Amino acid sequence: xxxxxxxxxxxxxxxxxxxxxxxxxxxxxxxxxxxxxxxxxxxxxxxxxxxxxxxxxxxxxxxxxxxxxxxxxxxxxxxxxxxxxxxxxxxxxxxxxxxxxxxxxxxxxxxxxxxxxxxxxxxxxxxxxxxxxxxxxxxxxxxxxxxxxxxxxxxxxxxxxxxxxxxxxxxxxxxxxxxxxxxxxxxxxxxxxxxxxxxxxxxxxxxxxxxxxxxxxxxxxxxxxx
Amino acid sequence: xxxxxxxxxxxxxxxxxxxxxxxxxxxxxxxxxxxxxxxxxxxxxxxxxxxxxxxxxxxxxxxxxxxxxxxxxxxxxxxxxxxxxxxxxxxxxxxxxxxxxxxxxxxxxxxxxxxxxxxxxxxxxxxxxxxxxxxxxxxxxxxxxxxxxxxxxxxxxxxxxxxxxxxxxxxxxxxxxxxxxxxxxxxxxxxxxxxxxxxxxxxxxxxxxxxxxxxxxxxxxxxxxxxxxxxxxxxxxxxxxxxxxxxxxxxxxxxxxxxxxxxxxxxxxxxxxxxxxxxxxxxxxxxxxxxxxxxxxxxxxxxxxxxxxxxxxxxxxxxxxxxxxxxxxxxxxxxxxxxxxxxxxxxxxxxxxxxxxxxxxxxxxxxxxxxxxxxxxxxxxxxxxxxxxxxxxxxxxxxxxxxxxxxxxxxxxx
Numbered sequence: 001x002x003x004x005x006x007x008x009x010x011x012x013x014x015x016x017x018x019x020x021x022x023x024x025x026x027x028x029x030x031x032x033x034x035x036x037x038x039x040x041x042x043x044x045x046x047x048x049x050x051x052x053x054x055x056x057x058x059x060x061x062x063x064x065x066x067x068x069x070x071x072x073x074x075x076x077x078x079x080x081x082x083x084x085x086x087x088x089x090x091x092x093x094x095x096x097x098x099x100x101x102x103x104x105x106x107x108x109x110x111x112x113x114x115x116x117x118x119x120x121x122x123x124x125x126x127x128x129x130x131x132x133x134x135x136x137x138x139x140x141x142x143x144x145x146x147x148x149x150x151x152x153x154x155x156x157x158x159x160x161x162x163x164x165x166x167x168x169x170x171x172x173x174x175x176x177x178x179x180x181x182x183x184x185x186x187x188x189x190x191x192x193x194x195x196x197x198x199x200x201x202x203x204x205x206x207x208x209x210x211x212x213x214x215x216x217x218x219x220x221x222x223x224x225x226x
Numbered sequence: 227x228x229x230x231x232x233x234x235x236x237x238x239x240x241x242x243x244x245x246x247x248x249x250x251x252x253x254x255x256x257x258x259x260x261x262x263x264x265x266x267x268x269x270x271x272x273x274x275x276x277x278x279x280x281x282x283x284x285x286x287x288x289x290x291x292x293x294x295x296x297x298x299x300x301x302x303x304x305x306x307x308x309x310x311x312x313x314x315x316x317x318x319x320x321x322x323x324x325x326x327x328x329x330x331x332x333x334x335x336x337x338x339x340x341x342x343x344x345x346x347x348x349x350x351x352x353x354x355x356x357x358x359x360x361x362x363x364x365x366x367x368x369x370x371x372x373x374x375x376x377x378x379x380x381x382x383x384x385x386x387x388x389x390x391x392x393x394x395x396x397x398x399x400x401x402x403x404x405x406x407x408x409x410x411x412x413x414x415x416x417x418x419x420x421x422x423x424x425x426x427x428x429x430x431x432x433x434x435x436x437x438x439x440x441x442x443x444x445x446x447x448x449x450x451x452x453x454x455x456x457x458x459x460x461x462x463x464x465x466x467x468x469x470x471x472x473x474x475x476x477x478x479x480x481x482x483x484x485x486x487x488x489x490x491x492x493x494x495x496x497x498x499x500x501x502x503x504x505x506x507x508x509x510x511x512x513x514x515x516x517x518x519x520x521x522x523x524x525x526x527x528x529x530x531x532x533x534x535x536x537x538x539x540x541x542x543x544x545x546x547x548x549x550x551x552x553x554x555x556x557x558x559x560x561x562x563x564x565x566x567x568x569x570x571x572x573x574x575x576x577x578x579x580x581x582x583x584x585x586x587x588x589x590x591x592x593x594x595x596x597x598x599x600x601x602x603x604x605x606x607x608x609x610x611x612x613x614x615x616x617x618x619x620x621x622x623x624x625x626x627x628x629x630x631x632x633x634x635x636x637x638x639x640x
Contacts, residue, residue, distance in 0.1 A: 049639060058547060059635045079551040086549020093638055097544040101238035111548045113231040159548070171638070 005070075006166055006199040007032040007055065012064035014050060024050050025062070026222040034166075035197040037189060039210035042219035049171060051219065052203045056089060056169050057081045069166045086115050090160030090168040092202075094175035097156065100145035104136060104155045107144050112162045123162070130158040134188060150181035157188060161198075168192065170202035174209060186212060232554055235545075236561040239534060247566065250530045254570025254614050255577055257523035261516035261610040262578025267585065268512035269606070270599030272505045276473070278594065279501050281376055282440050283494050284344075284467030285476045286483065288330070290323055291490030323347075323464040324489060333486040334468055339479045342469040344371035347452035347462065353399075353445065354416040355407040362403060362443040364417055366452020375469050378433070378446075384411045385431030387446070394451045397427035401434040402442035417445075423455055436594060517613065523570075524617040531563055531625035542629050543637035552630035559629050563622020564615075571614045575607050 014025040024047045032038050042048040053059040055066060057073050060081070065074045069088055073081065085091075090111075098107045108127035112118060118126070131140050134154040139147055144155060153173070160168050168189070174182040186209055192198045193214070202213070210216050218225040240247045304310055324330055327345055334343055347366035352359050369391040373379045379387050383401060390396050397415060399407075409415055411429055418424045427447060435441055447455075453462055470479045476493035484491040495502040535542070542555055579602070586600035 053635045053639070056547070058638075079553070082546065082549045082551035084549075085547065091544075091547050093544075093547075095540075097540055097638070099235070099238065099541055099544075101242045106234075110231065110545075114549055114554070 006034045008067040010065040014062040037193040037200045037214040039213040040203045046219040090165040092170040092173040094172040098144040105140040232557045250566045251570040253523040253526040255574040257520040258574025258614040259578035264512040265606040266582045269601040274599040286468040288466040327463040342375040345463040346465040352418040366449040396430035398431035398446040400441040524621040527621040535629040543634035546634040555630040556626045559626035567618025571611045
C-alpha cells in the first residue's frame with residue numbers, strides 16, 4: 001500500500017450486455033489521495049455513475065482491480081463486500097433513501113448498529129453529534145419522512161459519516177437540492193475532507209460544485225478525458 | 227447488536243402497515259383454529275362412535291372357533307420335527323364353547339394390559355309371546371363384570387340390570403325385541419333353545435343400546451340360568467370378552483394371549499374393520515381440510531410478504547449499500563412472518579378453543595348424544611401451532627430470500 005492513497009482503480013473495464021454488448025468503461029486507472037475531494041463529471045451516458053457503483057463495491061461485474069484503504073476488493077464475496085462497505089464506505093445518494101418509519105436519529109444510527117463496535121448509547125451520542133454538526137439537532141427525533149428534502153439529504157450525510165468511513169461516495173448528492181442546500185452540503189464535504197481527512201468522491205452534473213472541489217475527473221465515452 | 231437492529235426494522239415494517247399485518251395474522255389464526263376445531267370434533271365423533279361400538283363390543287373376543295383347530299391335530303402333538311401324513315381329515319365331533327374357562331381366564335388375567343374380563347354364555351334362541359315368535363340371542367352374563375366392561379347398566383331404560391344377579395328367572399330384553407313381542411316390564415317371555423329346551427323368564431328390565439341389531443335381537447339373563455338352559459356345567463362359557471388399557475393396542479395384546487389361551491382370539495378391529503376404517507377416514511378428512519386451510523393461509527402470507535418486499539425494495543437496496551448482508555435481509559423479512567405466525571398461532575389456539583367450546587353446546591340428540599361431541603387434546607393444539615409455524619416460516623422464507631437477492635445498484639440507479 002502506497003502511503004496516502006485512499007482508493008486505486010486499476011484498468012477498470014466494464015461491459016453492458018443488455019440490450020447488446022457495449023463497453024461502457026474502457027481501461028480506467030486512477031488514484032485518489034486521502035482527504036481528497038474528487039468530482040466525477042461527464043455527459044450523461046459517459047459511465048461516471050457506473051464507475052462510482054463499481055468503486056462502491058456494490059457492482060462486482062467488471063475487469064480490473066479496485067483497492068480501497070490498501071485492501072484489494074476485487075473478487076471478494078458479497079457478504080465480505082457488505083461488511084467492508086459497512087465499515088469503510090459512506091454513501092449519499094441523489095434520493096436520500098432514509099427508512100421512513102424511523103426517526104432521523106435512528107436512521108443515522110443504523111450503519112453503526114450493524115457494525116456493532118460501540119454500545120448503543122455511544123452510537124446514539126455519535127449520531128446526535130453528527131446531526132448537530134449538520135444543523136439538525138432539532139430534527140433528530142422527528143420521523144424521517146416528516147423532514148424537508150434538504151434536511152433528509154443532510155440526515156443521509158450524517159448517516160454516511162457515522163462509521164467514520166475512509167471514503168464517502170455521492171451519486172449526485174446535491175442533485176435535487178436548491179442552491180442554498182447545495183452550498184451547505186458542499187461545505188460539509190469540504191470540511192470533512194480538510195478536517196477529518198475523509199476522501200470524497202462525488203458524481204455530479206453541477207459544474208460549480210465540481211469546480212470548487214479539489215480535483216475533477218471527466219469521463220467521456222468510457223474513458224478518462226484528463 | 228445487528229440482530230436487535232434487524233428486529234427493529236422488522237417491527238417497523240409490521241407496524242407501518244397494520245392492516246396487512248392483521249390480515250396475515252388473521253389468516254394464520256383462522257387456519258390454526260380450524261385445525262384445532264376440526265381435529266377436536268373428529269376425535270369427538272370417533273370417540274363417540276367407538277364408545278357406542280364398545281357398548282356391546284369388547285376389545286378382544288375369545289371363543290371356540292370350530293374348523294380352524296381341526297386341521298392338524300397330530301402336528302400339535304408330535305411337533306414340527308416329525309413328518310405327519312394325515313389324509314382326508316374330517317370333523318367328526320367337536321367341542322362347543324370353552325369348557326375350562328377358569329384356566330383360560332387365569333391366563334388372561336396374567337397379562338398386565340388387561341383391564342377387564344367377562345364371561346358370557348350366548349345361546350341362539352326363540353323368544354315367544356303367544357303367537358309371536360322371534361329369533362334372537364340370549365346372553366348369559368356375569369352382571370358385575372359385564373357392566374364394568376360395557377357400561378351395560380347405563381343403557382337400561384326400564385327396570386334394573388343388577389337384579390339379574392340374584393334373579394335366576396329374570397330377563398332383560400332389548401327394547402326392539404320387547405316391542406316386537408308386545409312385552410313390557412314384569413311380563414313373561416318364553417325362551418326356546420335349538421335343542422327344544424324351553425323356559426319362562428320374567429322381564430325385569432328393558433335395555434336400549436341404540437345399536438338396532440342388538441336392541442332388536444338380544445336379551446340378557448344370569449349366566450347360571452343360561453348354563454342351566456343348555457345343560458352345561460359351572461365353568462362352561464361360549465365367549466370371553468376382554469378389555470385392554472388402550473384399545474389401539476388390542477392386536478399386540480391379542481398376539482400375547484393367543485398362544486396361552488388356545489382358542490380363537492379376535493380383536494375388535496379384525497371383527498369390525500368398518501369401525502377402524504371410519505375412524506381413519508375421519509382423521510384423514512380432518513387433517514386434509516385443516517391443512518388445506520393452513521396452506522391457503524400460507525399463500526396469503528406469501529402474497530403479503532411479497533408485496534412488502536416490493537414496497538420496501540428501495541430500503542432493502544439502501545440497507546445493502548450500507549453494509550447489511552443477505553442474511554440480515556432474510557432475517558428482517560423472515561422475522562416478520564415468524565411474528566405473524568407466532569401471534570396468529572396463539573390467537574388461533576385461543577379462538578380454536580372458543581369455537582370448539584361453542585360447538586360442543588350445539589344440541590344434537592342422536593343416539594346417546596345430547597350435544598355435538600368435542601375432544602380437547604393438547605396434542606392437537608401443539609400440532610396446530612407447529613403446522614402454523616412451519617407454514618408461515620415457509621411462506622415468509624421465499625419472499626425473504628428474494629429480498630436478499632435484490633441488486634442495490636439496479637434499484638438505486640433506477
